[in-house]
Amino acid sequence: MNITVVGSTNMDLVYRVPHIVKAGETLHSTQHELFFGGKGANQAVTAGQLGAEVNFIGNVGVDDFGEKVKRNLQEKRVNTTAIRTVGLTGQAIIQVADSGENSIVLFPGTNFLVSTEQIEASKEIIESSQVLLLQLEIPIPTVELAANIAQSTGVHIILNPAPAQKLSDSLLSKVSILTPNETELEVLTGLKTETDEDLLQACSLLLKKGVGAVVVTLGEKGAFYMNEQEHGRVQAKKVEVKDTTGAGDAFNGALAVAICQGKSLKDSIVYASNVASYVVTQMGAQPIFPVSVPQINTDCSDN
Template sequence: MKIAVVGSTNMDLVYRVPHIVKPGETLHSTKHQLFFGGKGANQAVTAGQLGADVHFIGNVGEDNFGQQIVENLQNKGVNIEAVQQVGATGQAIIQLANSGENAIVLFPGANFLVTPAQIDVHKETIETSKVLLLQLEIPIQAVEQAANIAAKKGVPIILNPAPAQIISDALLANVSILTPNETELEILSGMKINTDEQLIQACTILLEKGVKAIVVTLGENGAFYMNASERGYVRVNKVEVKDTTGAGDAFNGALAVAQCNGMTLKESIVYASKVSEYVVTQMGAQPMIPVSLKVNER
């Protein structure tokens, strides 16, 4: 189950607050913690812990945070041969409310120094993978280059279009599974979504642009999926939420593992939901995942 992940790494600085700070408001934080993060690294670590052969392509800084991130990736089963050290490590400043909700400010650092040329150096890693997993915390040109390489070799591409932004039709046309949340889906489709009918219409717009399948993550309401032949909801179990940071990333990492293992789209979503449910009961975006959640290879 070889998975190539092209994306970001961060050090997360988490501040516990009574509620998410409002404009002009000053809050006292009751607790401060450091966690490993970055959407790309979160997804890679999840997939690695679930038994996949994960190869990460991206940057960390030439600093202590960068070295700690590299060691953490290795310790959690991720191949780091394509990780470059340059500049300052990316950071995420996270407010974590007592409700479990979060708000995040990103300093991209070395993540924004990932280039198409760097992706080309590791072309073979992408071409020989069973799935390519992408997000949008590195320059879009690097994301597009990775997608082009994979598409030419017929490697399935899972794109998590976060942070939310407009992306080109050319990139969308290469995507096998697009995994937006509701906000990201509204931006990509150009329409507001308040009803089931509008949700279907928004997904249809993206399918018509060439996306093969869409999985819309709906938080505690589960996920909605749609492709040319089927659509439906996958509901999730109620759990005691400690920290929602990285829940979507865990979902994407597990989804990639499930797809590598030949599961159907719905089976993959059910499996990814179980992994995500576990992650929100733990602190940090990269908790240790129990062996019981590993997928059995088919």
């Protein structure tokens, strides 16, 4: 299993609060912790802990956080030879409510310095991969160039279109699997996403633009998927939620692992959903996985 992740690294500053703060409101936090984060890094360490060979292309800052972030990636089985050290490490200020819901403010820092020149320098790494994982916390031209290189050599491309924004038809046409949540799907298509019929119409529009498959992550409601052959739902496991931060990233990292293993789209989604269900029972976006997690069953009846 050979996966390349092009994306972001962050240090997450997490504050536990009774509820997500409202405009003009001041809340006392009952707990404050530092966690490693960044959508790209979260996806990479998930795939690494699930047994994949993972290469990461991105940046860390010229600061104490940057050193810690890079060391953490290495400890979680991620190859960091393509990481540059420049600028200030990205940060995420995260509120986690007692309900498990979260709200996030991002300072991109060095992530906005991930350049097309870096992608050109790491072209062979991308070309030798089975799967390329992308997100949108780095400049779009960088994402587009990585996708171009991957498509030209037949590498599967999984794009998590977060944070939500419009994307060009050119980029979408290169994507093997697109993994938006409901909000991101609505931004991408301009269509409602409230019912299954809405999801069908929105996903159909993306398939017409050349996307190979769309997997809509729905939190505790599981996932809705569609490609040219089939569509359906995968239910999420019912678990005690402590922190939803990084759940979508864990889903994407696990999805890439399952695709590398040759699993069907549905079985890959079941596997990814089960891994994400474990992550939400832990604090932080990059929990240590127990030995049993890589062997999670893909039987849909488990959900």
